[in-house]
Amino acid sequence: MDRSGSGDQARQVARKLREMIIAGRYAPGEPLRQDVIAEQLGTSRMPVREALRVLETEGLVLLVPNKGASVAPLDPREVGEIYEMRVAAETLALRLAIPELSNARIDRAARLQESVEAGDLAAFGRLNKAFHMTLYEACGRPRLLAHVAGLNDLSDRYLRLAIRALDYDKRSNDEHRALLDACRRRDKPAALNLLEQHITVAGQALQDWLETACS
Amino acid sequence: MDRSGSGDQARQVARKLREMIIAGRYAPGEPLRQDVIAEQLGTSRMPVREALRVLETEGLVLLVPNKGASVAPLDPREVGEIYEMRVAAETLALRLAIPELSNARIDRAARLQESVEAGDLAAFGRLNKAFHMTLYEACGRPRLLAHVAGLNDLSDRYLRLAIRALDYDKRSNDEHRALLDACRRRDKPAALNLLEQHITVAGQALQDWLETACS
């Protein structure tokens, strides 16, 4: 098959499963049978087992000895924790990024924001993440960026459920534009404030909706 | 039931390898041969392979397709990034912990600090981590705590190298006592300030020493 990753099917399996779980194509709590996945992806169980280990440490899969793997359940009470961590990590990333921001990068982010506003709801998660990451990437901290991306993956699973009900994207657009403006002015305090509010408010709205809707 | 041995050797292997790497018993960059480790730990290669995947996502192991695993190299330039992340994560943890801190927990931390001061240098890393985590655990955020613990593991690899040269532990003791005092007074701003300084200064000293000593 794909020779590009020859010698590394576990990574490919992990990537595919990760996308599927984040996109909600596997239900939370759903058991993940090794042989089923292996057959679906046309490999043996071995790469699947390694992939499941990786996804477990990423927090997307629950792995119980001798019982097997299942999609990590969604717990609305966890949303608060994830968003608290996002505020901490993303404000750090932006703080470190702003002094390094080039106009070209800001323009790139602005174009992504236009795509967000033009795109459909299905693409929102992906484009929204790309917008934020484009700004953060200027900080040049690979480990921090990986951490931010991981938190984004975790929260996207919850966001999917609420995005329609909350008009989440509408609200987000104004804040994104304001953030871009602050970045253009290289106004660090304003940008950090906007970002913190952006994330905090979004997390609060999300958690509120989940807790009322799921009960 | 006998939870200890059966059903999950991969976790045990991961735990042992993790400890070995953090303790510096494997040199940075050293290749990790699957069959060697398997024989040393009395298992087959399979649990070793799964463990290596896990340790790779934790940032302790480098895994190159078809080439094998090696202990993640130490790069002094990375120390700054890790400590920036520690400040963000640990101040968050402490901020959330302080309102929940019981006197019993503070006393427990204080006893750990006494152990730190009494213990030898070899035990410093472990006891120091236990001291901090005891305070943080009151925040009740499992994911955040796991993240903090992971960052601690990463920085301990560097700290090991410099701890003797820097009289790191001496400096640390005063700051720990001051932090305990602030916690006893439930003085959140003071505690957060002390913690931020504690981590930042330690990181700076560590990075400076590494960059001069390694060049």
Next chain:
DNA sequence: ACATTCAATATTGGATCCAAAAAAGGATAT
């Protein structure tokens, strides 16, 4: 009818096997 026990089944975890890729070593040519 219901709970319990025990056999049958399914699924995981670990070991082994095999092929492919990389590394090591040695012969040859310049």
Next chain:
DNA sequence: ATATCCTTTTTTGGATCCAATATTGAATGT
């Protein structure tokens, strides 16, 4: 002597095999 090619060895990655554990379901007894 050195570089290059080719063979041999080592090591990884993936598939398969087997044992141990968990789950299912049926049979039995109350």
